Amino acid sequence: MTDTVHDGVEPLDFEGWVCPVPLRDTGSVMMGHGGGGAMSAELVEHLFLPAYGTAASSELGDSAVLGIGAAGTRLAFSTDSYVVKPMFFPGGSIGDLAVNGTVNDLAMSGAVPLYLSTAFILQEGTALADLGRVAEAVGAAARAAGVRLVTGDTKVVDSASGDGVYLNTSGIGLVPDGVDIGPRRARPGDAVLVSGDIGVHGVAVMSCREGLEFGTAVESDTAPLHGVVADMIATGADLRVLRDPTRGGVSASLNEIARASSVGIDLVERALPVPVAVRDACSLLGLDPLQVANEGKLIAIVPSGSADQVLAALRAHPLGRSACRIGTCVPEHPGMVVARTGLGGSRVVGLPIGEQLPRIC
Amino acid sequence: MTDTVHDGVEPLDFEGWVCPVPLRDTGSVMMGHGGGGAMSAELVEHLFLPAYGTAASSELGDSAVLGIGAAGTRLAFSTDSYVVKPMFFPGGSIGDLAVNGTVNDLAMSGAVPLYLSTAFILQEGTALADLGRVAEAVGAAARAAGVRLVTGDTKVVDSASGDGVYLNTSGIGLVPDGVDIGPRRARPGDAVLVSGDIGVHGVAVMSCREGLEFGTAVESDTAPLHGVVADMIATGADLRVLRDPTRGGVSASLNEIARASSVGIDLVERALPVPVAVRDACSLLGLDPLQVANEGKLIAIVPSGSADQVLAALRAHPLGRSACRIGTCVPEHPGMVVARTGLGGSRVVGLPIGEQLPRIC
Numbered sequence: 001m002t003d004t005v006h007d008g009v010e011p012l013d014f015e016g017w018v019c020p021v022p023l024r025d026t027g028s029v030m031m032g033h034g035g036g037g038a039m040s041a042e043l044v045e046h047l048f049l050p051a052y053g054t055a056a057s058s059e060l061g062d063s064a065v066l067g068i069g070a071a072g073t074r075l076a077f078s079t080d081s082y083v084v085k086p087m088f089f090p091g092g093s094i095g096d097l098a099v100n101g102t103v104n105d106l107a108m109s110g111a112v113p114l115y116l117s118t119a120f121i122l123q124e125g126t127a128l129a130d131l132g133r134v135a136e137a138v139g140a141a142a143r144a145a146g147v148r149l150v151t152g153d154t155k156v157v158d159s160a161s162g163d164g165v166y167l168n169t170s171g172i173g174l175v176p177d178g179v180d181i182g183p184r185r186a187r188p189g190d191a192v193l194v195s196g197d198i199g200v201h202g203v204a205v206m207s208c209r210e211g212l213e214f215g216t217a218v219e220s221d222t223a224p225l226h227g228v229v230a231d232m233i234a235t236g237a238d239l240r241v242l243r244d245p246t247r248g249g250v251s252a253s254l255n256e257i258a259r260a261s262s263v264g265i266d267l268v269e270r271a272l273p274v275p276v277a278v279r280d281a282c283s284l285l286g287l288d289p290l291q292v293a294n295e296g297k298l299i300a301i302v303p304s305g306s307a308d309q310v311l312a313a314l315r316a317h318p319l320g321r322s323a324c325r326i327g328t329c330v331p332e333h334p335g336m337v338v339a340r341t342g343l344g345g346s347r348v349v350g351l352p353i354g355e356q357l358p359r360i361c
Numbered sequence: 362m363t364d365t366v367h368d369g370v371e372p373l374d375f376e377g378w379v380c381p382v383p384l385r386d387t388g389s390v391m392m393g394h395g396g397g398g399a400m401s402a403e404l405v406e407h408l409f410l411p412a413y414g415t416a417a418s419s420e421l422g423d424s425a426v427l428g429i430g431a432a433g434t435r436l437a438f439s440t441d442s443y444v445v446k447p448m449f450f451p452g453g454s455i456g457d458l459a460v461n462g463t464v465n466d467l468a469m470s471g472a473v474p475l476y477l478s479t480a481f482i483l484q485e486g487t488a489l490a491d492l493g494r495v496a497e498a499v500g501a502a503a504r505a506a507g508v509r510l511v512t513g514d515t516k517v518v519d520s521a522s523g524d525g526v527y528l529n530t531s532g533i534g535l536v537p538d539g540v541d542i543g544p545r546r547a548r549p550g551d552a553v554l555v556s557g558d559i560g561v562h563g564v565a566v567m568s569c570r571e572g573l574e575f576g577t578a579v580e581s582d583t584a585p586l587h588g589v590v591a592d593m594i595a596t597g598a599d600l601r602v603l604r605d606p607t608r609g610g611v612s613a614s615l616n617e618i619a620r621a622s623s624v625g626i627d628l629v630e631r632a633l634p635v636p637v638a639v640r641d642a643c644s645l646l647g648l649d650p651l652q653v654a655n656e657g658k659l660i661a662i663v664p665s666g667s668a669d670q671v672l673a674a675l676r677a678h679p680l681g682r683s684a685c686r687i688g689t690c691v692p693e694h695p696g697m698v699v700a701r702t703g704l705g706g707s708r709v710v711g712l713p714i715g716e717q718l719p720r721i722c
Contacts, residue, residue, distance in 0.1 A: 029487040034517030043515060047489065048479075051496030055503035056510045064511035066476055069434035069535060079478035079531050083516045115427055117440035118409075119529050121482070126390040128408065135412030142416035149417045150425035154404060155444045156395030157720065161524035168480050170440055170531035174430060359518065 032354020036247025039354050041256075061183075063105045065175055074175040076111035078102055081168040085359040087134060090204045091219030094167055095137025097295060097361060100224045102171040103145045104244040107226035108298065110181045110233060111173030116142060118169055119153040123162030134165055145224035147171070179233060185240040186261035191307035192327040193300040195228060195320040197221070198250050199278040202292035205360050206285065214284060218277045223296030228320050231313045237306035243299045246361055248352045251290040253299050254337045255351035264333035267349065269341045271326045290339075291352045293360045301329065393715020397608025400715050402617075422544075424466045426536055435536040437472035439463050442529040446720040448495060451565045452580030455528055456498025458656060458722060461585045462607065463530040464506045468587035469603040469659065471542045471594060472534030477503060479530055480514040484523030495526055506585035508532070540594060546601040547622035552668035553688035554661045556589060556681040558582070559611055560639040563653035566721050568642065575645060579638045584657030589681050592674045598667035604660045607722055609713045612651040614660050615698045616712040625694035628710065630702045632687045651700075652713045654721045662690065
């Protein structure tokens with residue numbers, strides 16, 4: 001890393017770690033526009049937001065918190081489409097992924113998830129048995145998460161135009177009074193926590209992808225996180241920011257937080273909980289575990305003084321047993337994430353540009 | 362029509378107009394499962410609801426009305442995916458269709474639509490210019506309908522696995538106090554109203570479909586109907602049932618109402634407002650205008666004594682100028698829709714089985 005990292009240069013223009021995204025140059029949609037990295041962000045900023053104009057809220061994020069009705073009721077509202085391939089993978093399927101993913105988007109605003117919709121786009125010729133198994137996984141995951149499936153839709157496209165099952169879930173949750181969690185609230189000095197091992201979901205899906213099969217015992221970590229979040233809220237600590245690092249991995253989530261809050265984030269490389277099997281698979285494929293998708297982990301930014309208390313709450317929950325502190329928010333290099341290596345060096349952890357491998361969720 | 366129509370036979374078994382749907386026999390997903398007719402209903406009843414189990418509400422309909430928070434706040438929540446082909450058609454595009462369609466699903470429960478999500482599944486290689494035009498149509502339609510776009514998602518699938526643009530919109534609305542509109546509330550004696558010409562959207566899309574091109578001046582009727590609904594509510598009349606007859610057309614909507622309310626519905630064939638161009642196109646293609654999709658029309662079931670008052674409110678609105686009464690709910694043939702022809706005869710108006718032409722919305 002060079003000294004210029006600390007100069008406060010607008011991160012998107014920083015030489016070497018993220019190039020200006022060629023949105024206007026590509027002319028057409030590229031796989032990377034769906035990867036959750038810089039290209040996805042640019043598509044929202046440079047295409048959707050200008051096109052939507054005054055009809056759009058300024059962020060169009062993973063979920064929105066909305067005042068509704070009388071008496072200060074605050075809703076969380078979220079949507080996500082799932083196109084994971086294959087639709088069944090070690091540890092889960094597109095069905096539980098779609099339920100847990102939207103439950104988690106709601107939970108990251110502190111909301112109690114209540115209601116989900118399911119909208120299927122089916123390819124003609126998909127086996128009804130497969131669809132049934134997916135639907136059963138949806139039902140089981142909804143029961144496990146305590147949410148109700150209240151409305152739905154099914155479309156079918158001809159066999160040349162689809163790919164098995166695409167599933168959109170949208171969700172509504174209720175944000176408890178007094179809870180105020182959001183990506184702009186990180187402050188220098190805050191601790192950066194992660195609820196457990198990273199990179200697991202992405203490696204599990206890649207391991208069974210056509211043409212890529214490699215032996216690994218890794219199973220997807222898909223799980224609903226609102227119970228963990230409730231336990232964290234119950235500590236009374238000021239939860240500044242929560243994020244589930246899905247597409248683009250921990251790296252994309254931390255970069256977004258660093259930019260939204262205008263803080264730098266310093267990670268302690270050796271503190272990152274990367275399982276051996278994930279590290280091995282990433283070496284094999286030339287991937288950075290920080291950029292690999294998770295589906296059952298969260299990142300929490302909390303005041304340093306509350307870190308131990310929140311970590312204790314995380315570790316007391318079955319889904320947070322390996323929680324640990326991985327870094328600190330700093331006033332230097334705002335908008336940028338830097339990993340401190342064991343040898344006293346450091347490297348910039350960039351926002352991924354496109355995606356490592358498509359259709360991981 | 363034979364006498365047995367009046368025997369109260371379970372409609373699905375009625376010989377000749379709708380066969381038992383071969384859900385278990387097809388083995389795989391067929392185009393008709395997405396058509397909004399009997400096969401769609403069977404997929405929900407025989408696959409999704411059993412698979413979802415206790416996690417699902419009993420209906421999984423186009424929209425759900427949910428109590429939330431304190432003070433009796435009632436939300437309407439709806440989801441719909443759009444896969445219309447081509448994505449631009451006379452009178453509109455997948456963008457305004459997706460906004461208006463979800464706005465209308467909310468409006469049919471009497472709700473004031475407030476917030477929408479947009480979730481795109483894009484085919485790699487789709488021109489960004491086309492995507493931009495679709496997104497602009499989304500923005501313009503949202504402004505016209507007075508709803509805010511608050512959360513979104515974008516996924517990209519490889520060029521072999523998609524077909525341009527698929528767009529899911531989900532929406533939240535607020536149901537005013539005292540409003541109670543639902544498919545089970547039709548009663549014998551109630552009037553059946555329609556807000557204008559039928560079959561327009563379907564014919565407009567078909568007219569430009571590859572391999573089908575035929576000359577017609579018909580443009581899609583895509584429009585947001587919540588303003589019309591508000592005017593109807595303001596009359597103080599007891600609005601029993603509202604439906605927007607999209608996939609499966611007026612026929613599917615009336616059959617669903619007849620079954621849900623256990624009433625018969627008698628239509629006056631010559632009262633049906635079918636434009637000449639729609640009638641001509643339907644003759645050409647061998648279609649029944651009652652089964653062709655609409656995207657800016659509603660059906661209202663109201664007490665007979667309120668019919669004139671509600672019709673006056675409809676006709677005073679630009680989107681309801683050609684509103685008319687097309688029939689009556691009757692105690693005979695419960696669950697069944699019968700059209701009385703000009704010659705004193707009658708015919709059963711069946712729930713469509715699959716769909717006439719796929720991907721009309």
